[in-house]
Amino acid sequence: MGYLSSAVAKVREVNHRYAEPKIQLKKGTKVVLMVLRVYLLALVGLLLFALVSHVR
Amino acid sequence: MSSVKPEPQTTPTRAASPEARGAEEMPAAIGNGRKMNEAQGRTNQMGRSARLYYQYRRFRKELAILGAVIGPGIIVMVADNDAGGITTYMVTGAEYKFSFVWIAILLWPVAYICQEMTVRLGVITKRGHAEAIFEAFGPAWGWFSLLDLTLTDLLTIVTEFIGMTVAMSIFGIPPLITVVLVITFIMVILLNGRYWTWEKIVLVLCAANMIYVPLALVVHPDLGQLWRTGVIPGFPYGLGSPVLFLIMANIGTTIAPWMIFFQQSSVVDKGLKERHIPYERMDTAIGAVFTVVVAVVLIVFAAVFFSATDPSLPDAGAAARLLLSSHPYLGAILAIGLFDAGLLGAIAVSLASSWAVGEVFGWSHSLNDRIGQARWFNVFRLMVMGVAGAIVLIPRAPLGEITLFVQVIAVTLLPAALVFLIVLLNQKELMGKYSNTRFQNVSAAIIVGVILTLSTLYALGIVFPNLFGG
Numbered sequence: 160m161g162y163l164s165s166a167v168a169k170v171r172e173v174n175h176r177y178a179e180p181k182i183q184l185k186k187g188t189k190v191v192l193m194v195l196r197v198y199l200l201a202l203v204g205l206l207l208f209a210l211v212s213h214v215r
Numbered sequence: 216m217s218s219v220k221p222e223p224q225t226t227p228t229r230a231a232s233p234e235a236r237g238a239e240e241m242p243a244a245i246g247n248g249r250k251m252n253e254a255q256g257r258t259n260q261m262g263r264s265a266r267l268y269y270q271y272r273r274f275r276k277e278l279a280i281l282g283a284v285i286g287p288g289i290i291v292m293v294a295d296n297d298a299g300g301i302t303t304y305m306v307t308g309a310e311y312k313f314s315f316v317w318i319a320i321l322l323w324p325v326a327y328i329c330q331e332m333t334v335r336l337g338v339i340t341k342r343g344h345a346e347a348i349f350e351a352f353g354p355a356w357g358w359f360s361l362l363d364l365t366l367t368d369l370l371t372i373v374t375e376f377i378g379m380t381v382a383m384s385i386f387g388i389p390p391l392i393t394v395v396l397v398i399t400f401i402m403v404i405l406l407n408g409r410y411w412t413w414e415k416i417v418l419v420l421c422a423a424n425m426i427y428v429p430l431a432l433v434v435h436p437d438l439g440q441l442w443r444t445g446v447i448p449g450f451p452y453g454l455g456s457p458v459l460f461l462i463m464a465n466i467g468t469t470i471a472p473w474m475i476f477f478q479q480s481s482v483v484d485k486g487l488k489e490r491h492i493p494y495e496r497m498d499t500a501i502g503a504v505f506t507v508v509v510a511v512v513l514i515v516f517a518a519v520f521f522s523a524t525d526p527s528l529p530d531a532g533a534a535a536r537l538l539l540s541s542h543p544y545l546g547a548i549l550a551i552g553l554f555d556a557g558l559l560g561a562i563a564v565s566l567a568s569s570w571a572v573g574e575v576f577g578w579s580h581s582l583n584d585r586i587g588q589a590r591w592f593n594v595f596r597l598m599v600m601g602v603a604g605a606i607v608l609i610p611r612a613p614l615g616e617i618t619l620f621v622q623v624i625a626v627t628l629l630p631a632a633l634v635f636l637i638v639l640l641n642q643k644e645l646m647g648k649y650s651n652t653r654f655q656n657v658s659a660a661i662i663v664g665v666i667l668t669l670s671t672l673y674a675l676g677i678v679f680p681n682l683f684g685g
């Protein structure tokens with residue numbers, strides 16, 4: 160429990176340290192980047208599905 | 216944090232202007248044409264000698280600086296020919312003969328373009344890639360990148376251990392012993408607490424990776440056929456899902472997200488400065504040549520040796536076992552090379568994620584720190600390797616399939632890392648004269664586009680298996 164709370168505190172500290180990004184992305188760019196990331200994760204999910212099917 | 220050895224003075228002193236020194240001897244010959252010509256000839260000769268000497272001295276100094284800077288580029292590129300890479304090349308050659316040699320050659324500029332950007336970014340920002348992303352884009356994007364990296368790195372280290380355990384089992388060493396010995400070795404080479412020592416040891420392992428090169432000479436490939444069916448681009452086997460899968464695996468084994476993080480952190484930890492950028496570029500280019508040479512050699516070797524008899528080769532370990540019965544020396548070379556490749560990969564990939572996590576959490580994370588000083592950095596590294604080693608010890612795991620799939624997963628996630636890299640390299644206020652040129656942006660964008668297209672085509676092939684006739 161103590162370890163978990165210190166880990167959470169560390170993550171908060173990191174979030175606080177980098178709270179002010181140096182590069183301000185436009186909203187459109189943020190959306191495109193997010194869509195790209197979600198798309199890539201979906202592709203990875205599909206790959207894992209293919210691996211499991213292949214192994215079975 | 217160490218710095219690069221003191222850069223030798225490159226400004227010429229005594230030999231600054233040989234013509235001027237030669238000209239001092241001229242007055243004695245004035246008024247005498249013959250003597251003047253002789254003096255002129257002597258002057259020219261002295262000027263030439265001095266110039267040659269100056270150029271020689273300058274070349275030696277350049278070499279000395281290159282020798283001091285060289286390391287991160289060669290290590291990242293040769294470690295890229297890791298256990299997963301060796302398996303990928305062998306399977307590619309056995310299944311599709313020489314057909315993918317041109318793809319391996321084409322991956323030289325691709326690897327160079329991606330890695331060269333990390334050199335500039337690391338040198339100018341003095342930040343590892345993870346820290347640079349957190350600083351530039353904020354924590355949300357930072358955590359995404361770090362999570363991607365940690366997961367793909369863990370999977371990649373699994374493939375390294377697969378390669379090493381398979382290779383050592385050929386010599387009768389049980390997997391558990393291999394895993395324990397390898398993790399111990401990787402931690403022990405850090406004991407000295409000096410980046411330089413670590414780098415030299417790893418460069419020796421990189422040299423050992425060249426053990427594969429003689430294989431190409433042994434098999435005597437038909438060079439005409441190699442040129443026609445391998446070097447000239449084409450898709451003689453179509454573009455069905457299995458072909459796309461192997462193309463992606465080949466790309467994934469040559470450029471991967473861990474490489475971006477590794478080289479940038481390595482350049483920072485080594486303390487390279489702006490003036491070292493040209494040398495580090497050369498280091499990267501030389502490393503990329505080594506990568507491609509080994510890739511081509513292994514594809515050609517597998518094509519000649521296995522395509523007729525064992526086209527469905529599952530992995531490099533199986534290839535080594537098959538060879539041991541007919542050609543014991545070749546089998547042993549393949550197994551030793553596979554172990555070395557896995558070891559190099561495990562060293563580099565585990566460092567990439569440990570550096571990244573260390574940078575973000577603010578832990579001491581330099582290879583110049585003693586093990587106890589960089590406690591959490593080393594604990595994290597040990598943990599990642601321990602988990603990967605444990606996965607490999609699971610009995611009857613489909614190791615060959617896992618190895619190839621990990622390469623494909625790595626390349627699928629690569630565009631996310633590349634996009635951030637391109638955005639960072641276009642920040643004029645951050646990068647100054649080292650921001651990307653239009654050519655570099657177009658090249659990088661083409662790489663991202665090709666990877667995205669291939670991933671999408673492959674995904675479509677999974678969802679609609681008959682879409683590409685295969």
